[in-house]
Amino acid sequence: MTEERGDLDIPDAVADLLKGYAPHKGVADELMRRDGTLREVWKPLMELLARQSPDALAARFASGDQYLHDTGVYFRQLQGQSSAERDWPLSHIPVMIDAKEWETLSEGIAQRADLLEKIMADLYGEGTLVKNRVLPADLVARNPEWLRPLVGTKPRSGHFLHFLAFEIGRSPDGSWFVLGDRTQAPSGAGFALENRMASGRVFKELYQDANVERLATFFRRFRDALHGLRGSEEEGRVGILTPGQHTDTYYEHAYIARYLGYMLLETGDLKVENDQLMVRTIKGPVPVSVLWRRLDSRFADPLELDESSALGTPGMVSAVRSGAIDMVNCLGSGVLEARALMAFMPRISQALTGERLKLPNIATWWCGQKAERAYVTQNLDRMLIGPALATKLPFDIEATTARGGKFREGARQSVNEWLEREGASLVGQEAVTLSTTPAMIDGHLVPRPMVVRVFAARTPEGWTVMPGGYARIGRTEDPTALGMQSGGSVADVWVVSDEEVKPETLAAETPGPFIRRQPGLLPARAADNLYWLGRYVERAESSVRLLRAYHKRLQHYGSDTLPLVETIAAHLSKIALNPGDPLPPGLLHHFALARDCAANVRDRFSTDGWNALSDLAATAQDLADQVHRGEDTVRAMSVLLRKLGGFSGLVHDNMFRFNGWRFLTMGRAVERADQIASLLAAFADPAGPPGGYELAVEVGDSVMTHRRRYSVESNRNTVIDLLALDPDNPRAILFQVEALHDEEQRLARDTRHVRRGMASRPILQLRTALEVATPEEITTQRLIGIRGEIAAISDAISTQYFS
Numbered sequence: 001m002t003e004e005r006g007d008l009d010i011p012d013a014v015a016d017l018l019k020g021y022a023p024h025k026g027v028a029d030e031l032m033r034r035d036g037t038l039r040e041v042w043k044p045l046m047e048l049l050a051r052q053s054p055d056a057l058a059a060r061f062a063s064g065d066q067y068l069h070d071t072g073v074y075f076r077q078l079q080g081q082s083s084a085e086r087d088w089p090l091s092h093i094p095v096m097i098d099a100k101e102w103e104t105l106s107e108g109i110a111q112r113a114d115l116l117e118k119i120m121a122d123l124y125g126e127g128t129l130v131k132n133r134v135l136p137a138d139l140v141a142r143n144p145e146w147l148r149p150l151v152g153t154k155p156r157s158g159h160f161l162h163f164l165a166f167e168i169g170r171s172p173d174g175s176w177f178v179l180g181d182r183t184q185a186p187s188g189a190g191f192a193l194e195n196r197m198a199s200g201r202v203f204k205e206l207y208q209d210a211n212v213e214r215l216a217t218f219f220r221r222f223r224d225a226l227h228g229l230r231g232s233e234e235e236g237r238v239g240i241l242t243p244g245q246h247t248d249t250y251y252e253h254a255y256i257a258r259y260l261g262y263m264l265l266e267t268g269d270l271k272v273e274n275d276q277l278m279v280r281t282i283k284g285p286v287p288v289s290v291l292w293r294r295l296d297s298r299f300a301d302p303l304e305l306d307e308s309s310a311l312g313t314p315g316m317v318s319a320v321r322s323g324a325i326d327m328v329n330c331l332g333s334g335v336l337e338a339r340a341l342m343a344f345m346p347r348i349s350q351a352l353t354g355e356r357l358k359l360p361n362i363a364t365w366w367c368g369q370k371a372e373r374a375y376v377t378q379n380l381d382r383m384l385i386g387p388a389l390a391t392k393l394p395f396d397i398e399a400t401t402a403r404g405g406k407f408r409e410g411a412r413q414s415v416n417e418w419l420e421r422e423g424a425s426l427v428g429q430e431a432v433t434l435s436t437t438p439a440m441i442d443g444h445l446v447p448r449p450m451v452v453r454v455f456a457a458r459t460p461e462g463w464t465v466m467p468g469g470y471a472r473i474g475r476t477e478d479p480t481a482l483g484m485q486s487g488g489s490v491a492d493v494w495v496v497s498d499e500e501v502k503p504e505t506l507a508a509e510t511p512g513p514f515i516r517r518q519p520g521l522l523p524a525r526a527a528d529n530l531y532w533l534g535r536y537v538e539r540a541e542s543s544v545r546l547l548r549a550y551h552k553r554l555q556h557y558g559s560d561t562l563p564l565v566e567t568i569a570a571h572l573s574k575i576a577l578n579p580g581d582p583l584p585p586g587l588l589h590h591f592a593l594a595r596d597c598a599a600n601v602r603d604r605f606s607t608d609g610w611n612a613l614s615d616l617a618a619t620a621q622d623l624a625d626q627v628h629r630g631e632d633t634v635r636a637m638s639v640l641l642r643k644l645g646g647f648s649g650l651v652h653d654n655m656f657r658f659n660g661w662r663f664l665t666m667g668r669a670v671e672r673a674d675q676i677a678s679l680l681a682a683f684a685d686p687a688g689p690p691g692g693y694e695l696a697v698e699v700g701d702s703v704m705t706h707r708r709r710y711s712v713e714s715n716r717n718t719v720i721d722l723l724a725l726d727p728d729n730p731r732a733i734l735f736q737v738e739a740l741h742d743e744e745q746r747l748a749r750d751t752r753h754v755r756r757g758m759a760s761r762p763i764l765q766l767r768t769a770l771e772v773a774t775p776e777e778i779t780t781q782r783l784i785g786i787r788g789e790i791a792a793i794s795d796a797i798s799t800q801y802f803s
Contacts, residue, residue, distance in 0.1 A: 013047075014043075014050045017049055018032075018046070018445065020445070021445050021446065021447060022447070023436055024436070024447070024477075026433065027433050027434075028170050028173070028174050028435040028436075029435060029436045029437070029447055030096070030097075030170075030435060030436065030450070031046075031438050031447070039098075041097065042096050044206055045093075045206060045210075048205075048206050054443065060092070060203070061202060063202060064092055064198040064199060064201050064202040065090060065198075067197060068087065068090060068194065068198050069087055070607065070611060071194065071197075071607055072251065072602075072607055072610055072611060072614075073194050074086060074087060074088060074251055075089070075248060075251075076247075089488070090198055090199075090491070091440075091471075091473040091489035091490060091491040092199070092202050092440060093438050093439055093491060094199050094203075094494045095437050095450065095452065095471045095492070095493045095494065096494050096496055097493060097494070098495075098496060099213060099467075099495050099496060099497035099498065100498075102213075105168075105176055105454075105465075107358055108357070108358035108359025109166060109359060109463070109465050110463040111355070111358050112178065112357065113161065113456045113458075113463045114353075115345070115348070115349055115352065115353060115357075116161060116164065116183060116336050117160060118352045118353065119336060119341075119348060119352070120160040120330070120332075120333060121160060123140060123335060124150055124151050124152070124160070124330075124332060125152070129348060129351065129352075134344065134347055134348055134351045135341075135344050135348065136368060138368065138424060139340050139341070139366070139388065140335070143335050143389050144298065144389070145297065145332065145334030145335040145337070146335040147305060147331060147332040147335075149304040149305065149317050150317065150321075150330070150331050153330075154323075155326060156323040156324075157229050159458060160330040161183060161330070161333060162225070162226075162326075162457065163186060163222065163292070163328055163329060163456075163457050163458070164181070164182060164183055164186055164329075164455070164456045164457075165186035165188060165455050165456075166178055166180070166182065166453070166454045166455075166456070167179040167180040167181075167451055167452070168359075168452050168453075168454055169434045169435065169450075169451050170434070170435035171433070172433055172435075174435075176359060177359065177432075178342075178359055178360070178362065179361070179362050179394060179451060180339075180391070180394075181341075181361075182453075183329060183336040184329070184333055184337055185293055185296060185329070186455065187249040188249075188252070188455070188469070188470060189252070189455050189466070190251075190252035190256045191470060192215065192453075192455070192466065192468065192470045193219075193259065194255065195490060195491070196215055196492050199492040199494075210494070210496055211496055211497040211498070211499065211500060211501045212495065212496055212501060213467030213468065213497060213501055214467070214501060214503065214504040215466060215467065215504075216505050216506050217504045218465075218466040219259065219506055220504075220506050221457065221459045221464050222457035222458075222459065225457065225459045225460060226238050229289070229290045236287075236289040236290065237263065237286065237288045237289060237290070237521070238288070238289075238290040238291075239262055239264070239265040239279065239291050239292070240253055240256060240257045240263070240264050240291075240292045240294060241265050241270075241291050241292065241293045241294055241295050242254075242264055242266060242294050242295065244600075245596075245599040245600055245602070247294075249294070251602070253294050253603075254602035254603040255603075257603040259506065260506075262292070263288075263521060264602075264603040264604075265279060265288075265523060266525060267295070267300070267311050267313040269523045269524070269525050270313040270316075271285065271315075272315030272318060272319050273285065275315070275318050275319050275321075275324055276319060276322075276324045276325075277289075277291065277313075277319040277324060277325045279521065279523055280523060280524040280525070281521045281522055281523055281524055282522050282524055282527050282659060282747070282801045283750075283751045284751075286521060287324075288325065289325055290328065291325055291326070291327055292328040293327055293329065295311060297331040297332050297333065299311045299312050300312050300317070300331055301315065301317045301331075302314055303315060303318075304317040304318075305317065305331075316331075317331065334391070338388065338389045338391065339387070339388060339389070339390050339391070339394070339427050340366045340389065340427050342361045342362065342427075343427060345357060345361055362430060363432075364427055364428070364430075365427060365428045365429075366388060366426075366427050367388070367424070367426040367427060367428060368388070368423050368425075372428075373419055375428075376428035377416055377419055382430060383429065384429045385415065385419070385426055385427070385428050385429075386426065387425060394431075434449040434450060435449070436449055437450045437471065437473065437491070439489070439491075448473050448474045448476075448477065449473075449477065449478075450472060450473050450474070450491070451471065451472045452471045452472075452493055453470055453472070467495040468492065468494060468495050469493050470491065470492060470493060471491045471492075471493055472488055472489075474488050475488055475489065522658070522663075524801060524802045525802075526601050527659065527660065527802060528663075528798070528801075528802040529600040530601060530604070530660050530663040530667065531663040531667040531797070531798075531802075532593075532597050533594055533597035533598055533601075533664060534663070534664040534667025534669075534670075534671065535667040535670060535671040536590050536591075536594035536671075537647065537648070537668065538668045538672050538675065539675065540591055541641070541644045542671075542679075542699075543575070543587050543590060544641055545641070545698075546577075546679075546699050547572070547577065547583075547584075547633065547637050548633075548634055548637035548638065548641070549568070549695055549699050550568045550569065550572060550579065551630055551633040551634045551637070553568065553691075554629065554630055555630040555631045562691070563689035564689045564691040564692060566689075567683070567689050568695070571682045575678075580629075582628055582629050582632065582633040582636065583623055583624040583627060583636065587620065588620055588621060588624060591621075592617060594617070595614065598610055601660075604660055606651070606654060606655065608654070609647065609650050609655070612647040615643065616643045616644065616647055619643060620640060623636045623640070651664065652665075659747060659750060662746060662747055663801075665739065665743055666740055666797065669739045669740045669743075670740065670793065670794050672736050673733045673740075673786075673790050674790045674791070676724070676733050676736075677724075677784075677786045677787045678783075679696055679700065680719070680720065680724060680778075681780050681783040681784055681787070683695050683699075684696050684716055684719050684720060684723075684783075686716060693716065693718075693719045694714055696719050696723060697714055697723070700722075701731055702723060702729060706718065706719075706722055709722070710722075716775070717775040717776065720775040720778045724770070724783075725770060725773060725774075725775065725778070733770065734770040734771065737763060737766050737770060740763050740793065741760070741764060744760055745760065751801075758796050758799060759797045759801075761796075762789060762792050763793055765789075766786070766789050
């Protein structure tokens, strides 16, 4: 795949590679020591890079980018009040850290995690930190993340915190320090996995031989720990709670749910009955006992927390308080992320543990204290001043942040006044210099500032730290522009051992005989989205076929020479497809709705299916800006039909026949039956214009079948027989109703305790009526009635399974 220049002298080649690499004076660099020599852990990677031609290196990087694109990894680029999905910005050169150094770092992380647990227990328990004036009461009481309704609540597991992240940086002397604690709903672990998959492809041979610590063990231990919190196998279930597809980390929520095999839930999936949290499923409500929360605490319950929250589940706090559920992390844990808390961490550690911090945090001064405020005032040039209760990193500059070293004399005076006036709401943090790491930018290896996010998970044996994580890399030398929103990128972190590292997987050998597990529970919301995904895709296909037929005739006959053309145009307008537009907005809307439904079930939808649907929607949008009425549109519709066929083949040939597939299939059957009934009512009407029967057969994709089966030209009886009453024609109404009957019967058997008959009865009635009907009996009025019966069937399915 790549071209290696094996004839090169490696030391000379590495020297050439690093010729322009110049770390700044007084800044620690991950690649080079202070004397300019290469760190041992980086040598294999630098030698590999030195052997690559520019084209070979570009091919390697492209393979990693292609993997991320094909997998669907993205981030949301904020654009004013809206956002858009963008490709994941991988910095292809991983950050290399020696395993011995990482071991020491992990000890500091575990100590800090234990300390945060003790602080959380105190803030929601006895409150000794405030009573003994170790921590100012004002900083707790004014923090919107300190939730009074949770005071006195003890978690069922005995622990408040289960999964944490820490933003860490390296100071100029080479030591590590903490820039921020992530205790609310830490994100990024799934992205770290995807970074590893991509970087492992870019440097495949090196990754296999370099003794890089694997990530799977970390996730397996945490998964087993969550399973241990469940309680009984029958009553205990684990779910991941997400705010939904429009949050910037939704991809990761869906990825982790797939990876660990957990239900991905939104608050609308949940309800509280008798203080027990229940998941609405197609089988009815079932209890959930462990919830990995990726939603900010104060939005979780509109009854007791933020009453304006549209994301919450009423009664959630009551379920936590009753001990019916373990929350990961407990509600209210966001209080630990406040910047001001860092000013007191050394004192708190001594007070609660009697130990000094092994891993210090960035030097922080709360300006609500006279001496600390005076110190900040006297050292403005090396300070970042910002809100005391902010949770962003010091380098994520906000509008209310004053930057050290940037003050003019007049500005200094205004900052001094600001500190005197609002000191209790402000902190000063030392504007430390971050270390740099190699990044390949515009074909050159250059040093760029970085921050590493590290993850820790609670297990029965204590805290385990992920061997790696991910690094945020600046595009420029500006340390305040590390974020992806500012053009920054993300790199994998390789922890490299001197000893052999065995390959690890998430699955562990299970003792005893093999047991085939049944598919997990299907939340009602997921079933609803799969059902409507099927409907919207089928609606789009019917619209494409009708538009193609219209533009064929428009091209051949013109708009004024054939009554049928005018009739088709009127029908298109009736179904919200403007015949004056080559690709009407209504058609694009069908594709957008289908994609939204698929996005809501990313954890249950194949990557290939998602990519095919995304490609379909993007192609439709591109064609809308290019095509013209007539023959041009005919070709465009044919392109969309082929892509629709590809999507349908991917989904229906490869999707496991579990209940989710049944709802997708039923959605398509309902929509196709309705569309064919609508088509026949409009164009198989005896009073319709000439050519209507042929159009119905064409749009119903049955031209060849009609020619083979009937020796006469198309007439109303042959068209009705073929498209309404033929049980072997996959486009016929009866065929769809029989498919509905079969799939609903399987669903009803699988959901035995749900009231049966609500959906099966109207399906069976319509099926029987169609089986005994003759073409003469299927009048236009009867077709309109059939559409009403199909709508009633859809309503019954929704009531029985989605409500």
